[in-house]
Amino acid sequence: MSTSAADIFGRLARSYADETPLRLKVIDTYMAFCVAVGLAQFAYCLLVGTFPYNAFLAGFGSAVACFVFAANLRIKTNAKNAPQFAGTPESAFAEFVFCHIILHFIVANFLG
Amino acid sequence: MRFLATVAVASLALSGAWLGVVEAKSVSGDRVLVLVPKVEAAKLYSQFLDSLTSRGFDLSVRAATNTSVALQVDGVRIYDHAVVLSPESKKLGANLSVRDFASFVDDGGNLIVAASSELSELGRKLAARFGVEYEKRGTAVIDHVAHLRAVNDTSDHTLVAAIPSKAASPVLSEQFALAQSSPVYFKGIAHKYELSNPMLIPVLTGSRTTYSAAAASDANKSASPSISLSGKPVGLVSLFQARNNARVAFSGSTALFSDALLSHAAGANKQFTTDISQWVLQEKAVLRETAHRHYLASTGQRPEHYRISNEIVYEVDLSVYHDDAWHPYNAKDVQFEAIMLDPYIRTTLNSSESADPKTTATYHGDIKLPDRYGTFTFRVNYKRPGFSNVDVKDTVGIWPLRHDEYPRFLSAAYPYYTGSLVMAVGFLALCAVWMWSAEPKTKRAAKHKSN
Numbered sequence: 001m002s003t004s005a006a007d008i009f010g011r012l013a014r015s016y017a018d019e020t021p022l023r024l025k026v027i028d029t030y031m032a033f034c035v036a037v038g039l040a041q042f043a044y045c046l047l048v049g050t051f052p053y054n055a056f057l058a059g060f061g062s063a064v065a066c067f068v069f070a071a072n073l074r075i076k077t078n079a080k081n082a083p084q085f086a087g088t089p090e091s092a093f094a095e096f097v098f099c100h101i102i103l104h105f106i107v108a109n110f111l112g
Numbered sequence: 113m114r115f116l117a118t119v120a121v122a123s124l125a126l127s128g129a130w131l132g133v134v135e136a137k138s139v140s141g142d143r144v145l146v147l148v149p150k151v152e153a154a155k156l157y158s159q160f161l162d163s164l165t166s167r168g169f170d171l172s173v174r175a176a177t178n179t180s181v182a183l184q185v186d187g188v189r190i191y192d193h194a195v196v197l198s199p200e201s202k203k204l205g206a207n208l209s210v211r212d213f214a215s216f217v218d219d220g221g222n223l224i225v226a227a228s229s230e231l232s233e234l235g236r237k238l239a240a241r242f243g244v245e246y247e248k249r250g251t252a253v254i255d256h257v258a259h260l261r262a263v264n265d266t267s268d269h270t271l272v273a274a275i276p277s278k279a280a281s282p283v284l285s286e287q288f289a290l291a292q293s294s295p296v297y298f299k300g301i302a303h304k305y306e307l308s309n310p311m312l313i314p315v316l317t318g319s320r321t322t323y324s325a326a327a328a329s330d331a332n333k334s335a336s337p338s339i340s341l342s343g344k345p346v347g348l349v350s351l352f353q354a355r356n357n358a359r360v361a362f363s364g365s366t367a368l369f370s371d372a373l374l375s376h377a378a379g380a381n382k383q384f385t386t387d388i389s390q391w392v393l394q395e396k397a398v399l400r401e402t403a404h405r406h407y408l409a410s411t412g413q414r415p416e417h418y419r420i421s422n423e424i425v426y427e428v429d430l431s432v433y434h435d436d437a438w439h440p441y442n443a444k445d446v447q448f449e450a451i452m453l454d455p456y457i458r459t460t461l462n463s464s465e466s467a468d469p470k471t472t473a474t475y476h477g478d479i480k481l482p483d484r485y486g487t488f489t490f491r492v493n494y495k496r497p498g499f500s501n502v503d504v505k506d507t508v509g510i511w512p513l514r515h516d517e518y519p520r521f522l523s524a525a526y527p528y529y530t531g532s533l534v535m536a537v538g539f540l541a542l543c544a545v546w547m548w549s550a551e552p553k554t555k556r557a558a559k560h561k562s563n
Contacts, residue, residue: 022549030542034535041531052525059528062535070542093546100539107532112518112525 023089027074031067038063058110065103069096137168137436140220140394141192146173147181147205149198157197160369160385167395169193174205181205183216193393194221197366199228199235210237217358222392226366229301229327242352243312244362245304247340252327253302253348253364258319260297260376270327271299271367274316274348276384282397282498283315283351284387287380294380297373298348300365305347311354313497315388318346351391357500359392391498398433399441399499402472406490406506409478417509419517422481428461428492428504429472440466440473445496448477451489456482461492485512 020028041059050056076085076092085092144164148154154161154173165171172191174181176198182205183191194216198204217223227235229252236246252270260271273295276288287293296316302324305314318324323342349368352360367373373381390396407414409423418424426448432441442463450457457479464476481488488510494502 023546026542026545026549030538033538037531037534037538041528044527048524052522052528055522055525055528059531062532066535066539097543104532104536104539107535111529111532112520 021079024074024078027070027077031070031074034063034067034070038067052112054110054112058107058112061110062103062107066100069099069103072096138192138394139398139433140222142169143190143192144169144171144393145181145183145191145194146171147176147194147196147198147201148173149176149201151175153197156370156372159371159374159382160389163382163386164195164389164393167390169393176201176204179206181208183208183212183221184219189216189219189221191216192221193223195224195389196235197226197369199226199366200230200232202232202234204234210234210241213238214241217354217360218356220356220358222358222394223360224363224389224392225361226363226369227301227303228364228366231301239303239362242360242362243306243309244347244350244352246364247302247304247324248326250326251301251324251340253298253300253318253322253324253346254327255319255322257321258295260379268299271297272318272322272348273379274298274318274322276316281313281315282496283313283391285383287383288387294378296368296381296384297376297379298365299367299373300348300363302341303347303350303362303364304341304345305350310495310497311352313351313353314347314349315351316347316349316384317344318342318348320344322346349388351388351498353498353500355501357398359394361388361392363388394433395436396434397499399494399502400431400433400438401492401502401504402429402431402438404428404492404504404506406508417511418481419511419513420481420485421483422510424479424481426461426477426479426490427464428475429466429468430475430494430502431472432499438471440469440471442473443496446475446492446494448479449489449491449493450479450482451491452484452486456484456488481510485510 038060041056041063045056045060073092073096075081076087076095077089087095146154146161148157151173161171161173183189183194194213196204213223225235225238227239227246229250231246231249239246253272254269255272256269258273258275259267259269260273261267274297275293275295276284278289278291278293280289298316302318305312305317307314320343323339324346325339348365349361349363352362354360363369368381369385373379374385375382387396404427405414406424406426408418409425428446428448430441430443430446431438433439444460444463446461448457448459448461449455459477459479461475461477464474466472466474475492486509488508490506490508492502492504
């Protein structure tokens, strides 16, 4: 059994690719996308300044909130966590959509 | 014919009255009460009083003992100015009290009060009311160096030759600012003055060799041991200007105004008393604000209320009265303040083109209002020694922007707009992928089993 770092990451990647369901992989991609969008806006804010602060808060907050909702959806729909939650993956998805609709209303209002 | 004559007389009277109004040189009125110990004593001051008459004042010379003399009747001033040349009287007119004089000044009346070594308690209290503290009764101002020199060494050392300060002042005329200005002769009592009192202007003070002491008969020979006041702090003539711009002069000497000293060739008493009386009787250095305006720089209109950070224009027109007419007042230190408890803005206004350059000077400021909402006071508070106070106040509301009045679609915010739009699109994409991504039935069956 090899313990080199490359080997460990290789095994991690393989096990992720093999054992994670497709939907969770989709959510993971989406979460990475959220982080990218959030970081880009934060970097822009550092560069340009906080002037339209409300717009920054709306844009950045939107990315953060999407990340958090996606994380919640991932936890609730993971089959391994199923015993802890009462609802079905469909109900979790419905909650996710509901929260998103409210979020985007708030963001649009705050954007100015 | 008779009718015509009546008309002529009436029109003459009318034009006379009109002329009278024009000729009055004082801004505040021309009724002067002159109080002297006895009516005959007015002869001592005939030159001074004649100069007042020639300047358009209507003099009422009364004896201090005349009990019908009042300054106000039913709370209304019946004189615009009062000249009190009766320092030794224990009672003035209808038993006028210090309070009567104070209320006369509060009502805008101007006062010239002269004192002497035998100043009565009333005169002393009256002066104290205005921050002028006379020396003890029986003392006199003595100067063994600077006094009026007589030919055969019989000169009186209490007849002091004082030289007014050379500093430019709106009170005294230019000749006193010259290097070789003539002295003003003074014989009387000294007073203390507080330099820290912003309302008091010591216009004539003692020199280094002047002192105040008991007026002994041999004052000429030796310095009295009881010197209570000496040098520059010896106040001889002080002027006071109240908050309502009423003016008061205190002279420790009645002789200063007398014909004997006014006609003295070497002295400048004539010019000095003219300057002092012109100042007190509101004939010079009278400052006023004729108009002021403020409006939005963008529209040129004055709105009901401003919004935070508005660019506005503030203008104030100032005139100064001297030589019988209003002239533009030119200065570089006129300041504007926007105050809400504390001044948020204090800025110097620049002079700009006046609509009426012959009588007014316009001061202009381009001002950016503070980024703060509330009830603000726009104020020009101009107080300079010798000039009347100008205090222009406007209470103005500064409102915040309404929810829908903030600037929108800023170019700097486009990345944020894009960011939030991208998140919304990403969400829709996720939903689509989620709903159309097929999941093996077995997994769901297994899940249902575990439940």
